[in-house]
Amino acid sequence: MRNFILFVIFAMLLTASCSSTKTSLFGSRKDKTEEAKGTSIGRTLMPATPIREVEEKLVPVEEKAPSPQKFFVIIGSFRDPLNAKEHQAVVSKDGFKSEILKNDAGLYRVSVMATNDVTEARNEIRRIWAKYPAYSDTWLLISKGR
Numbered sequence: 001m002r003n004f005i006l007f008v009i010f011a012m013l014l015t016a017s018c019s020s021t022k023t024s025l026f027g028s029r030k031d032k033t034e035e036a037k038g039t040s041i042g043r044t045l046m047p048a049t050p051i052r053e054v055e056e057k058l059v060p061v062e063e064k065a066p067s068p069q070k071f072f073v074i075i076g077s078f079r080d081p082l083n084a085k086e087h088q089a090v091v092s093k094d095g096f097k098s099e100i101l102k103n104d105a106g107l108y109r110v111s112v113m114a115t116n117d118v119t120e121a122r123n124e125i126r127r128i129w130a131k132y133p134a135y136s137d138t139w140l141l142i143s144k145g146r
Helices: 002-021 081-093 118-131
Strands: 039-041 044-046 053-056 071-078 099-103 108-115 139-143
Touching: 071 081, 071 118, 081 099, 081 108, 108 118, 118 139
Parallel strands: 053 139
Antiparallel strands: 039 044, 071 108, 071 139, 099 108
16 A cells, blocks of 8 residues: 555656656657647637738739839739639628739739738738638739839
8 A cells, every 4th residue: 555655646746756857657748739820819829920012013904003102911912813803803802902912924913902011011911811811812913113
């Protein structure tokens, strides 16, 4: 009985020691989600998702010059301008005001924000990702000099 009591005390001390260092008996970390770098959502840490950024030259659409801003939040990209207009109608139902941009390769981009502040554009992308999962492929277009 004495050996059993000593064994229980030893096990309790070992468990307390391991929990204070956050390691298991075999040396591995107990909770890797708390150690990960990233943004916190609730109590679990999620790795930060990188924002896709593309730099391209914009050209006029139907003789209308593109916005003079440098950074655009793109919520859709299409080869056919009619598809871009249809997508523009869809995103307007979700409360977005948008404009259609065209790059020099002939692709039509649906932009929901134009700004000269890259941080503001990145924050808007993250906000869209969090609030509208259907637009999880939203990305940042950086306008090349015209």
